[in-house]
Amino acid sequence: MKRNLYLKTTPVNEALEKYTEVLKSVIHKEYENIPVTESLNRITSEAIYAKYCSPLFNAAAMDGIAVIAERTNGATEILPVELDYKEDYIIVDTGDPIRQPYDAVIMAEDIVEADNNKVRIFNAAVPWQHVRPIGEDIVKGELIIPSFHKIRPVDIGVLLSAGITQVKVIKKPVVAIFPTGTEIIEPTEEPVEGSIIESNSRMFENLVVEAGAQAHRFPPINDDYNMIKSSIVNALDTHDMIIVNAGSSAGTEDYTVDILKELGKVIIHGVAIKPGKPVILAIVNNKPVIGLPGYPVSAFIGFEKFVIPVLNLLSGSQHTKRPVVEATLSKRLVSSIKHTEYVRVKVGNVNGKYVAAPLPRGAGAAMSLVRADGFCSIRQELEGIEAGEKVDIELIKPLNEIEKSIVIIGSHDIILDETADYVANHDNDFYISSTHVGSIAGLMALKRCEAH
Amino acid sequence: MKRNLYLKTTPVNEALEKYTEVLKSVIHKEYENIPVTESLNRITSEAIYAKYCSPLFNAAAMDGIAVIAERTNGATEILPVELDYKEDYIIVDTGDPIRQPYDAVIMAEDIVEADNNKVRIFNAAVPWQHVRPIGEDIVKGELIIPSFHKIRPVDIGVLLSAGITQVKVIKKPVVAIFPTGTEIIEPTEEPVEGSIIESNSRMFENLVVEAGAQAHRFPPINDDYNMIKSSIVNALDTHDMIIVNAGSSAGTEDYTVDILKELGKVIIHGVAIKPGKPVILAIVNNKPVIGLPGYPVSAFIGFEKFVIPVLNLLSGSQHTKRPVVEATLSKRLVSSIKHTEYVRVKVGNVNGKYVAAPLPRGAGAAMSLVRADGFCSIRQELEGIEAGEKVDIELIKPLNEIEKSIVIIGSHDIILDETADYVANHDNDFYISSTHVGSIAGLMALKRCEAH
Numbered sequence: 001m002k003r004n005l006y007l008k009t010t011p012v013n014e015a016l017e018k019y020t021e022v023l024k025s026v027i028h029k030e031y032e033n034i035p036v037t038e039s040l041n042r043i044t045s046e047a048i049y050a051k052y053c054s055p056l057f058n059a060a061a062m063d064g065i066a067v068i069a070e071r072t073n074g075a076t077e078i079l080p081v082e083l084d085y086k087e088d089y090i091i092v093d094t095g096d097p098i099r100q101p102y103d104a105v106i107m108a109e110d111i112v113e114a115d116n117n118k119v120r121i122f123n124a125a126v127p128w129q130h131v132r133p134i135g136e137d138i139v140k141g142e143l144i145i146p147s148f149h150k151i152r153p154v155d156i157g158v159l160l161s162a163g164i165t166q167v168k169v170i171k172k173p174v175v176a177i178f179p180t181g182t183e184i185i186e187p188t189e190e191p192v193e194g195s196i197i198e199s200n201s202r203m204f205e206n207l208v209v210e211a212g213a214q215a216h217r218f219p220p221i222n223d224d225y226n227m228i229k230s231s232i233v234n235a236l237d238t239h240d241m242i243i244v245n246a247g248s249s250a251g252t253e254d255y256t257v258d259i260l261k262e263l264g265k266v267i268i269h270g271v272a273i274k275p276g277k278p279v280i281l282a283i284v285n286n287k288p289v290i291g292l293p294g295y296p297v298s299a300f301i302g303f304e305k306f307v308i309p310v311l312n313l314l315s316g317s318q319h320t321k322r323p324v325v326e327a328t329l330s331k332r333l334v335s336s337i338k339h340t341e342y343v344r345v346k347v348g349n350v351n352g353k354y355v356a357a358p359l360p361r362g363a364g365a366a367m368s369l370v371r372a373d374g375f376c377s378i379r380q381e382l383e384g385i386e387a388g389e390k391v392d393i394e395l396i397k398p399l400n401e402i403e404k405s406i407v408i409i410g411s412h413d414i415i416l417d418e419t420a421d422y423v424a425n426h427d428n429d430f431y432i433s434s435t436h437v438g439s440i441a442g443l444m445a446l447k448r449c450e451a452h
Numbered sequence: 453m454k455r456n457l458y459l460k461t462t463p464v465n466e467a468l469e470k471y472t473e474v475l476k477s478v479i480h481k482e483y484e485n486i487p488v489t490e491s492l493n494r495i496t497s498e499a500i501y502a503k504y505c506s507p508l509f510n511a512a513a514m515d516g517i518a519v520i521a522e523r524t525n526g527a528t529e530i531l532p533v534e535l536d537y538k539e540d541y542i543i544v545d546t547g548d549p550i551r552q553p554y555d556a557v558i559m560a561e562d563i564v565e566a567d568n569n570k571v572r573i574f575n576a577a578v579p580w581q582h583v584r585p586i587g588e589d590i591v592k593g594e595l596i597i598p599s600f601h602k603i604r605p606v607d608i609g610v611l612l613s614a615g616i617t618q619v620k621v622i623k624k625p626v627v628a629i630f631p632t633g634t635e636i637i638e639p640t641e642e643p644v645e646g647s648i649i650e651s652n653s654r655m656f657e658n659l660v661v662e663a664g665a666q667a668h669r670f671p672p673i674n675d676d677y678n679m680i681k682s683s684i685v686n687a688l689d690t691h692d693m694i695i696v697n698a699g700s701s702a703g704t705e706d707y708t709v710d711i712l713k714e715l716g717k718v719i720i721h722g723v724a725i726k727p728g729k730p731v732i733l734a735i736v737n738n739k740p741v742i743g744l745p746g747y748p749v750s751a752f753i754g755f756e757k758f759v760i761p762v763l764n765l766l767s768g769s770q771h772t773k774r775p776v777v778e779a780t781l782s783k784r785l786v787s788s789i790k791h792t793e794y795v796r797v798k799v800g801n802v803n804g805k806y807v808a809a810p811l812p813r814g815a816g817a818a819m820s821l822v823r824a825d826g827f828c829s830i831r832q833e834l835e836g837i838e839a840g841e842k843v844d845i846e847l848i849k850p851l852n853e854i855e856k857s858i859v860i861i862g863s864h865d866i867i868l869d870e871t872a873d874y875v876a877n878h879d880n881d882f883y884i885s886s887t888h889v890g891s892i893a894g895l896m897a898l899k900r901c902e903a904h
Binding site: 036037040047052054055056057061063093094095096097099132136137138142143144145146147148149152153154155156157158159160161163165181183187188191193194195196197198199200202203204205206207209210254294295296300318320321323360362364365366367369370398399400401414417418420421424425 | 488489492499504506507508509513515545546547548549551584588589590594595596597598599600601604605606607608609610611612613615617633635639640643645646647648649650651652654655656657658659661662706746747748752770772773775812814816817818819821822850851852853866869870872873876877
């Protein structure tokens with residue numbers, strides 16, 4: 001029984017730095033021209049300069065009349081001035097051009113209509129009042145959108161106003177995703193004992209889309225060295241990055257690392273992170289190929305820590321940090337100095353302080369990802385964190401939702417799930433957040449003021 | 453010259469409350485079944501229960517051998533126990549089923565291979581060690597995803613693992629967007645004096661998509677009562693909401709309010725908000741029809757304050773609040789008690805305190821939306837805010853980017869824009885944030901420690 005046993009692992013940051021350092025010297029971004037109207041969330045590859053001024057001409061800033069300011073001099077409440085149509089004024093709506101000889105606008109609210117198309121005004125107009133001068137908002141030739149900027153709806157509006165209809169953006173990286181494993185089945189197949197429903201690739205696919213790239217998920221491949229190898233080789237030409245899911249550990253049929261060693265260079269195999277240790281970071285034909293573990297939580301964490309930064313490198317996206325809150329840990333967490341551990345937690349506000357309750361820590365506990373409000377990391381140099389200690393929590397749930405949650409800690413009565421759902425369903429302005437630790441631990445949490 | 457003059461406006465919250473109150477009694481959500489694999493960002497319409505357990509069977513949690521725990525009793529470093537293939541153990545990879553008579557797993561790292569397919573072990577195995585029991589993560593029949601939940605990549609993974617392949621979600625509302633105005637031209641057309649390039653509808657279209665709905669943008673309609681009316685009537689059957697852009701003010705050709713009065717009920721015309729006053733909130737055939745002002749900033753604010761909440765009502769989405777920071781206002785802002793004003797600001801961290809510098813306040817200052825880091829609202833009851841006062845800023849730029857910005861305040865030297873772009877382009881870990889207030893005001897800002 002041949003196994004790829006590996007005892008040495010690299011710390012996350014070191015692994016990522018080492019990998020991206022090599023990647024930066026081999027990858028190159030590609031560009032394309034696309035219509036501005038289809039550019040939402042795309043990243044500009046160069047600064048964009050206005051083609052036109054906005055407004056394009058001197059324009060009425062209000063609905064009313066355009067006047068020759070000089071002719072309005074001396075108008076007061078007691079001695080209004082009468083203006084003649086065309087001679088002294090014309091009617092304008094907001095946005096209409098103001099042409100010579102007119103040089104000011106009086107608002108509709110400030111005029112009184114008189115006979116023979118005359119209007120009466122009670123205040124003199126200052127030259128250029130209520131007129132938007134040409135280029136007030138945007139001057140032709142001005143830099144309006146910088147490079148490496150993610151295009152938002154307001155940017156699209158401004159680009160079009162400035163006469164820009166095409167924009168040069170960074171091409172979306174195309175990511176090939178290969179699920180592997182003889183035991184895995186598609187979700188639509190009927191499972192038998194021993195089957196594992198393939199779901200990681202679907203999670204990856206959607207994480208790739210969220211990261212602004214394009215995903216191409218392939219059907220599962222059996223644990224067959226040559227089949228996996230030829231699939232990777234065939235995908236290299238048409239994809240910017242490849243993800244191979246599972247086969248990255250030490251199982252008898254875990255071929256990925258050998259295949260990648262044969263095809264290219266394995267920079268890292270195994271990182272000091274839990275869950276997520278069996279990650280492979282490789283480069284084949286100057287393209288990043290990443291092997292991710294099969295357990296869903298490991299797969300997710302490996303994706304977050306390694307695939308996302310590489311995708312940002314390829315797509316020019318900025319790394320976005322999650323908001324962090326300081327919370328009191330509700331339960332002792334023992335960890336090993338062999339790795340940094342990422343613990344999923346529920347977060348609540350009890351008596352004005354944030355409390356973080358750990359969720360099941362297993363690499364297979366996919367529901368802990370679904371239920372989590374945030375992540376608490378136990379640094380590698382720590383052997384654990386005591387209950388009651390302050391910890392930083394990276395939030396994945398909006399803080400305003402956490403603030404409005406009733407924190408319930410105790411045994412897992414499924415009626416709690418139903419109640420939480422009922423509450424969400426009935427237009428209430430609060431939520432129910434429950435963590436299951438058994439009834440004694442629940443009573444203890446209540447005693448320590450860590451639950452409502 | 454017929455004008456819809458309106459002097460009375462309704463405060464934003466009152467207007468929205470009044471409108472949604474009526475809407476809630478007439479609208480109804482629609483549902484559809486879609487494949488889980490295509491459900492990213494969709495909103496569940498009901499709680500989802502697991503069809504299968506996960507894992508589906510007792511499974512090896514590690515790569516190694518499955519053993520009969522009893523047969524390993526007494527194994528120590530000095531007196532290892534030898535196990536016979538099949539008799540006492542079989543080889544398993546992570547995820548393989550553990551069937552009787554085997555009831556524990558020993559990790560590959562902890563065994564030594566011996567002759568005749570025997571293995572030697574140095575520690576006794578505890579029954580069920582390194583075995584994931586059936587249903588450890590998900591129990592068949594358990595509530596896994598609640599109703600009104602926005603589906604994320606991790607949810608898709610869990611749903612598939614639990615045997616769910618189809619999911620009932622709320623239908624995406626379909627929004628018709630009608631740009632109107634005889635003076636407007638499409639961005640691809642050559643402008644002449646008097647032309648306004650139509651861009652608001654494209655901003656709306658993308659804001660609608662960001663809000664998780666579907667946008668249907670129509671070509672511009674001339675200022676013609678009957679044409680606008682028939683366009684709205686035709687769209688009512690096939691759309692869940694209609695946005696009419698501009699024609700909502702008091703211009704001579706602003707027909708929208710009269711058309712909506714003829715077709716249905718106008719709940720609100722004019723809100724106490726600046727920019728954004730000429731908003732029309734109407735209901736026609738039990739569907740929301742909103743008239744938004746033509747100025748880009750007014751259009752954006754009207755969209756944020758009224759269209760987004762209505763879209764959330766139709767789509768079941770949660771309202772997401774922006775993060776808020778307290779900042780020192782760098783410049784006096786005078787406002788009127790006739791309205792709440794939304795001022796776009798640049799935000800920076802200077803000497804450990806956040807400073808907010810107001811951007812141009814005009815309704816036509818679309819670039820202020822592009823350049824803004826956040827919004828500062830001046831409540832209706834205030835006549836202004838003094839320089840140096842603390843204000844709450846709703847952030848639209850990530851805080852970590854603000855923290856890393858060099859704050860430059862002064863005259864508008866375009867080399868600053870170029871420098872900012874150069875910095876962004878060259879893999880630097882800082883940004884340049886510049887606000888243009890003239891050189892004297894810049895020197896004053898420096899004196900008050902509000903710029904770097």
